[in-house]
Amino acid sequence: MFINLDGQKIYYETAGAGRPVLLLHGWGTDSQSMRPILDCLKNTQQYQVYALDFPGFGFSDPPPTAWQVSDFGAVVLKLLDKLNLAKVDLVAHSFGGRVTIKLAAEYPERVRRVVLIGSAGIRPERTASYYLKVYFAKASRVILGLLPESVGRVIKTKLLDKLGSKDYQQATAEMRGTFVKVVNEDLRHLLPTIHAPVLLVWGELDTETPLRDALLMKQLLPNARLEVLPKAGHYCYLEDLAIFSKILLSFLDEK
Numbered sequence: 001m002f003i004n005l006d007g008q009k010i011y012y013e014t015a016g017a018g019r020p021v022l023l024l025h026g027w028g029t030d031s032q033s034m035r036p037i038l039d040c041l042k043n044t045q046q047y048q049v050y051a052l053d054f055p056g057f058g059f060s061d062p063p064p065t066a067w068q069v070s071d072f073g074a075v076v077l078k079l080l081d082k083l084n085l086a087k088v089d090l091v092a093h094s095f096g097g098r099v100t101i102k103l104a105a106e107y108p109e110r111v112r113r114v115v116l117i118g119s120a121g122i123r124p125e126r127t128a129s130y131y132l133k134v135y136f137a138k139a140s141r142v143i144l145g146l147l148p149e150s151v152g153r154v155i156k157t158k159l160l161d162k163l164g165s166k167d168y169q170q171a172t173a174e175m176r177g178t179f180v181k182v183v184n185e186d187l188r189h190l191l192p193t194i195h196a197p198v199l200l201v202w203g204e205l206d207t208e209t210p211l212r213d214a215l216l217m218k219q220l221l222p223n224a225r226l227e228v229l230p231k232a233g234h235y236c237y238l239e240d241l242a243i244f245s246k247i248l249l250s251f252l253d254e255k
Contacts (some may be wrong), residue, residue, distance in 0.1 A: 011059035016042035024096030030058030066177030123186035203236030
């Protein structure tokens, strides 16, 4: 179903009855990627589960400008207010984890428990090869500006294939500015301020948000525990749904 939040059309789904739980999806996906978790919680008959499409994903309207993480958090807060949800459990994957970290740190009164699955939020250390790519990209933009438009467009496409991340390449033109802002925001300084109980669930073989990020988060969060799913990757909750569901329900059921 759709809800209007200050003129922006946002799609969300809800199912079940009981304590409210909000599911936040990763970059490049939408609420359907969280469907197995929604079904798991709904079937317990203990939770009212909500899953939204972030602006720019699924059926929701795109952001009007290039957004930061806080802008996505503001949409979540508007949704909670509109649905009269004073406090929720947050279950988030990847990019959704960025938004959750912001919300849990800045609006602790709205968050009961937090589950971060392969969460983004730790900006990786910049290596020499990274800076070489950046300088090469900047030089390339200058050169492209001197070429005829038709030639420059072809070369630019090839450069993106070589230099751009998969998420950046697959993003729509209007979302690329948002992607750049989001991935360059390091949220580690917020982690020590989050006092809600946090469950970290990670795939042992995650290459998108590597296990070292989870270990750092566990170290910085005051009240966190880590569960590692063996031989699983970035979508560990889908790869081993039975074990993940058991871990999730045990955590949410704690008093």
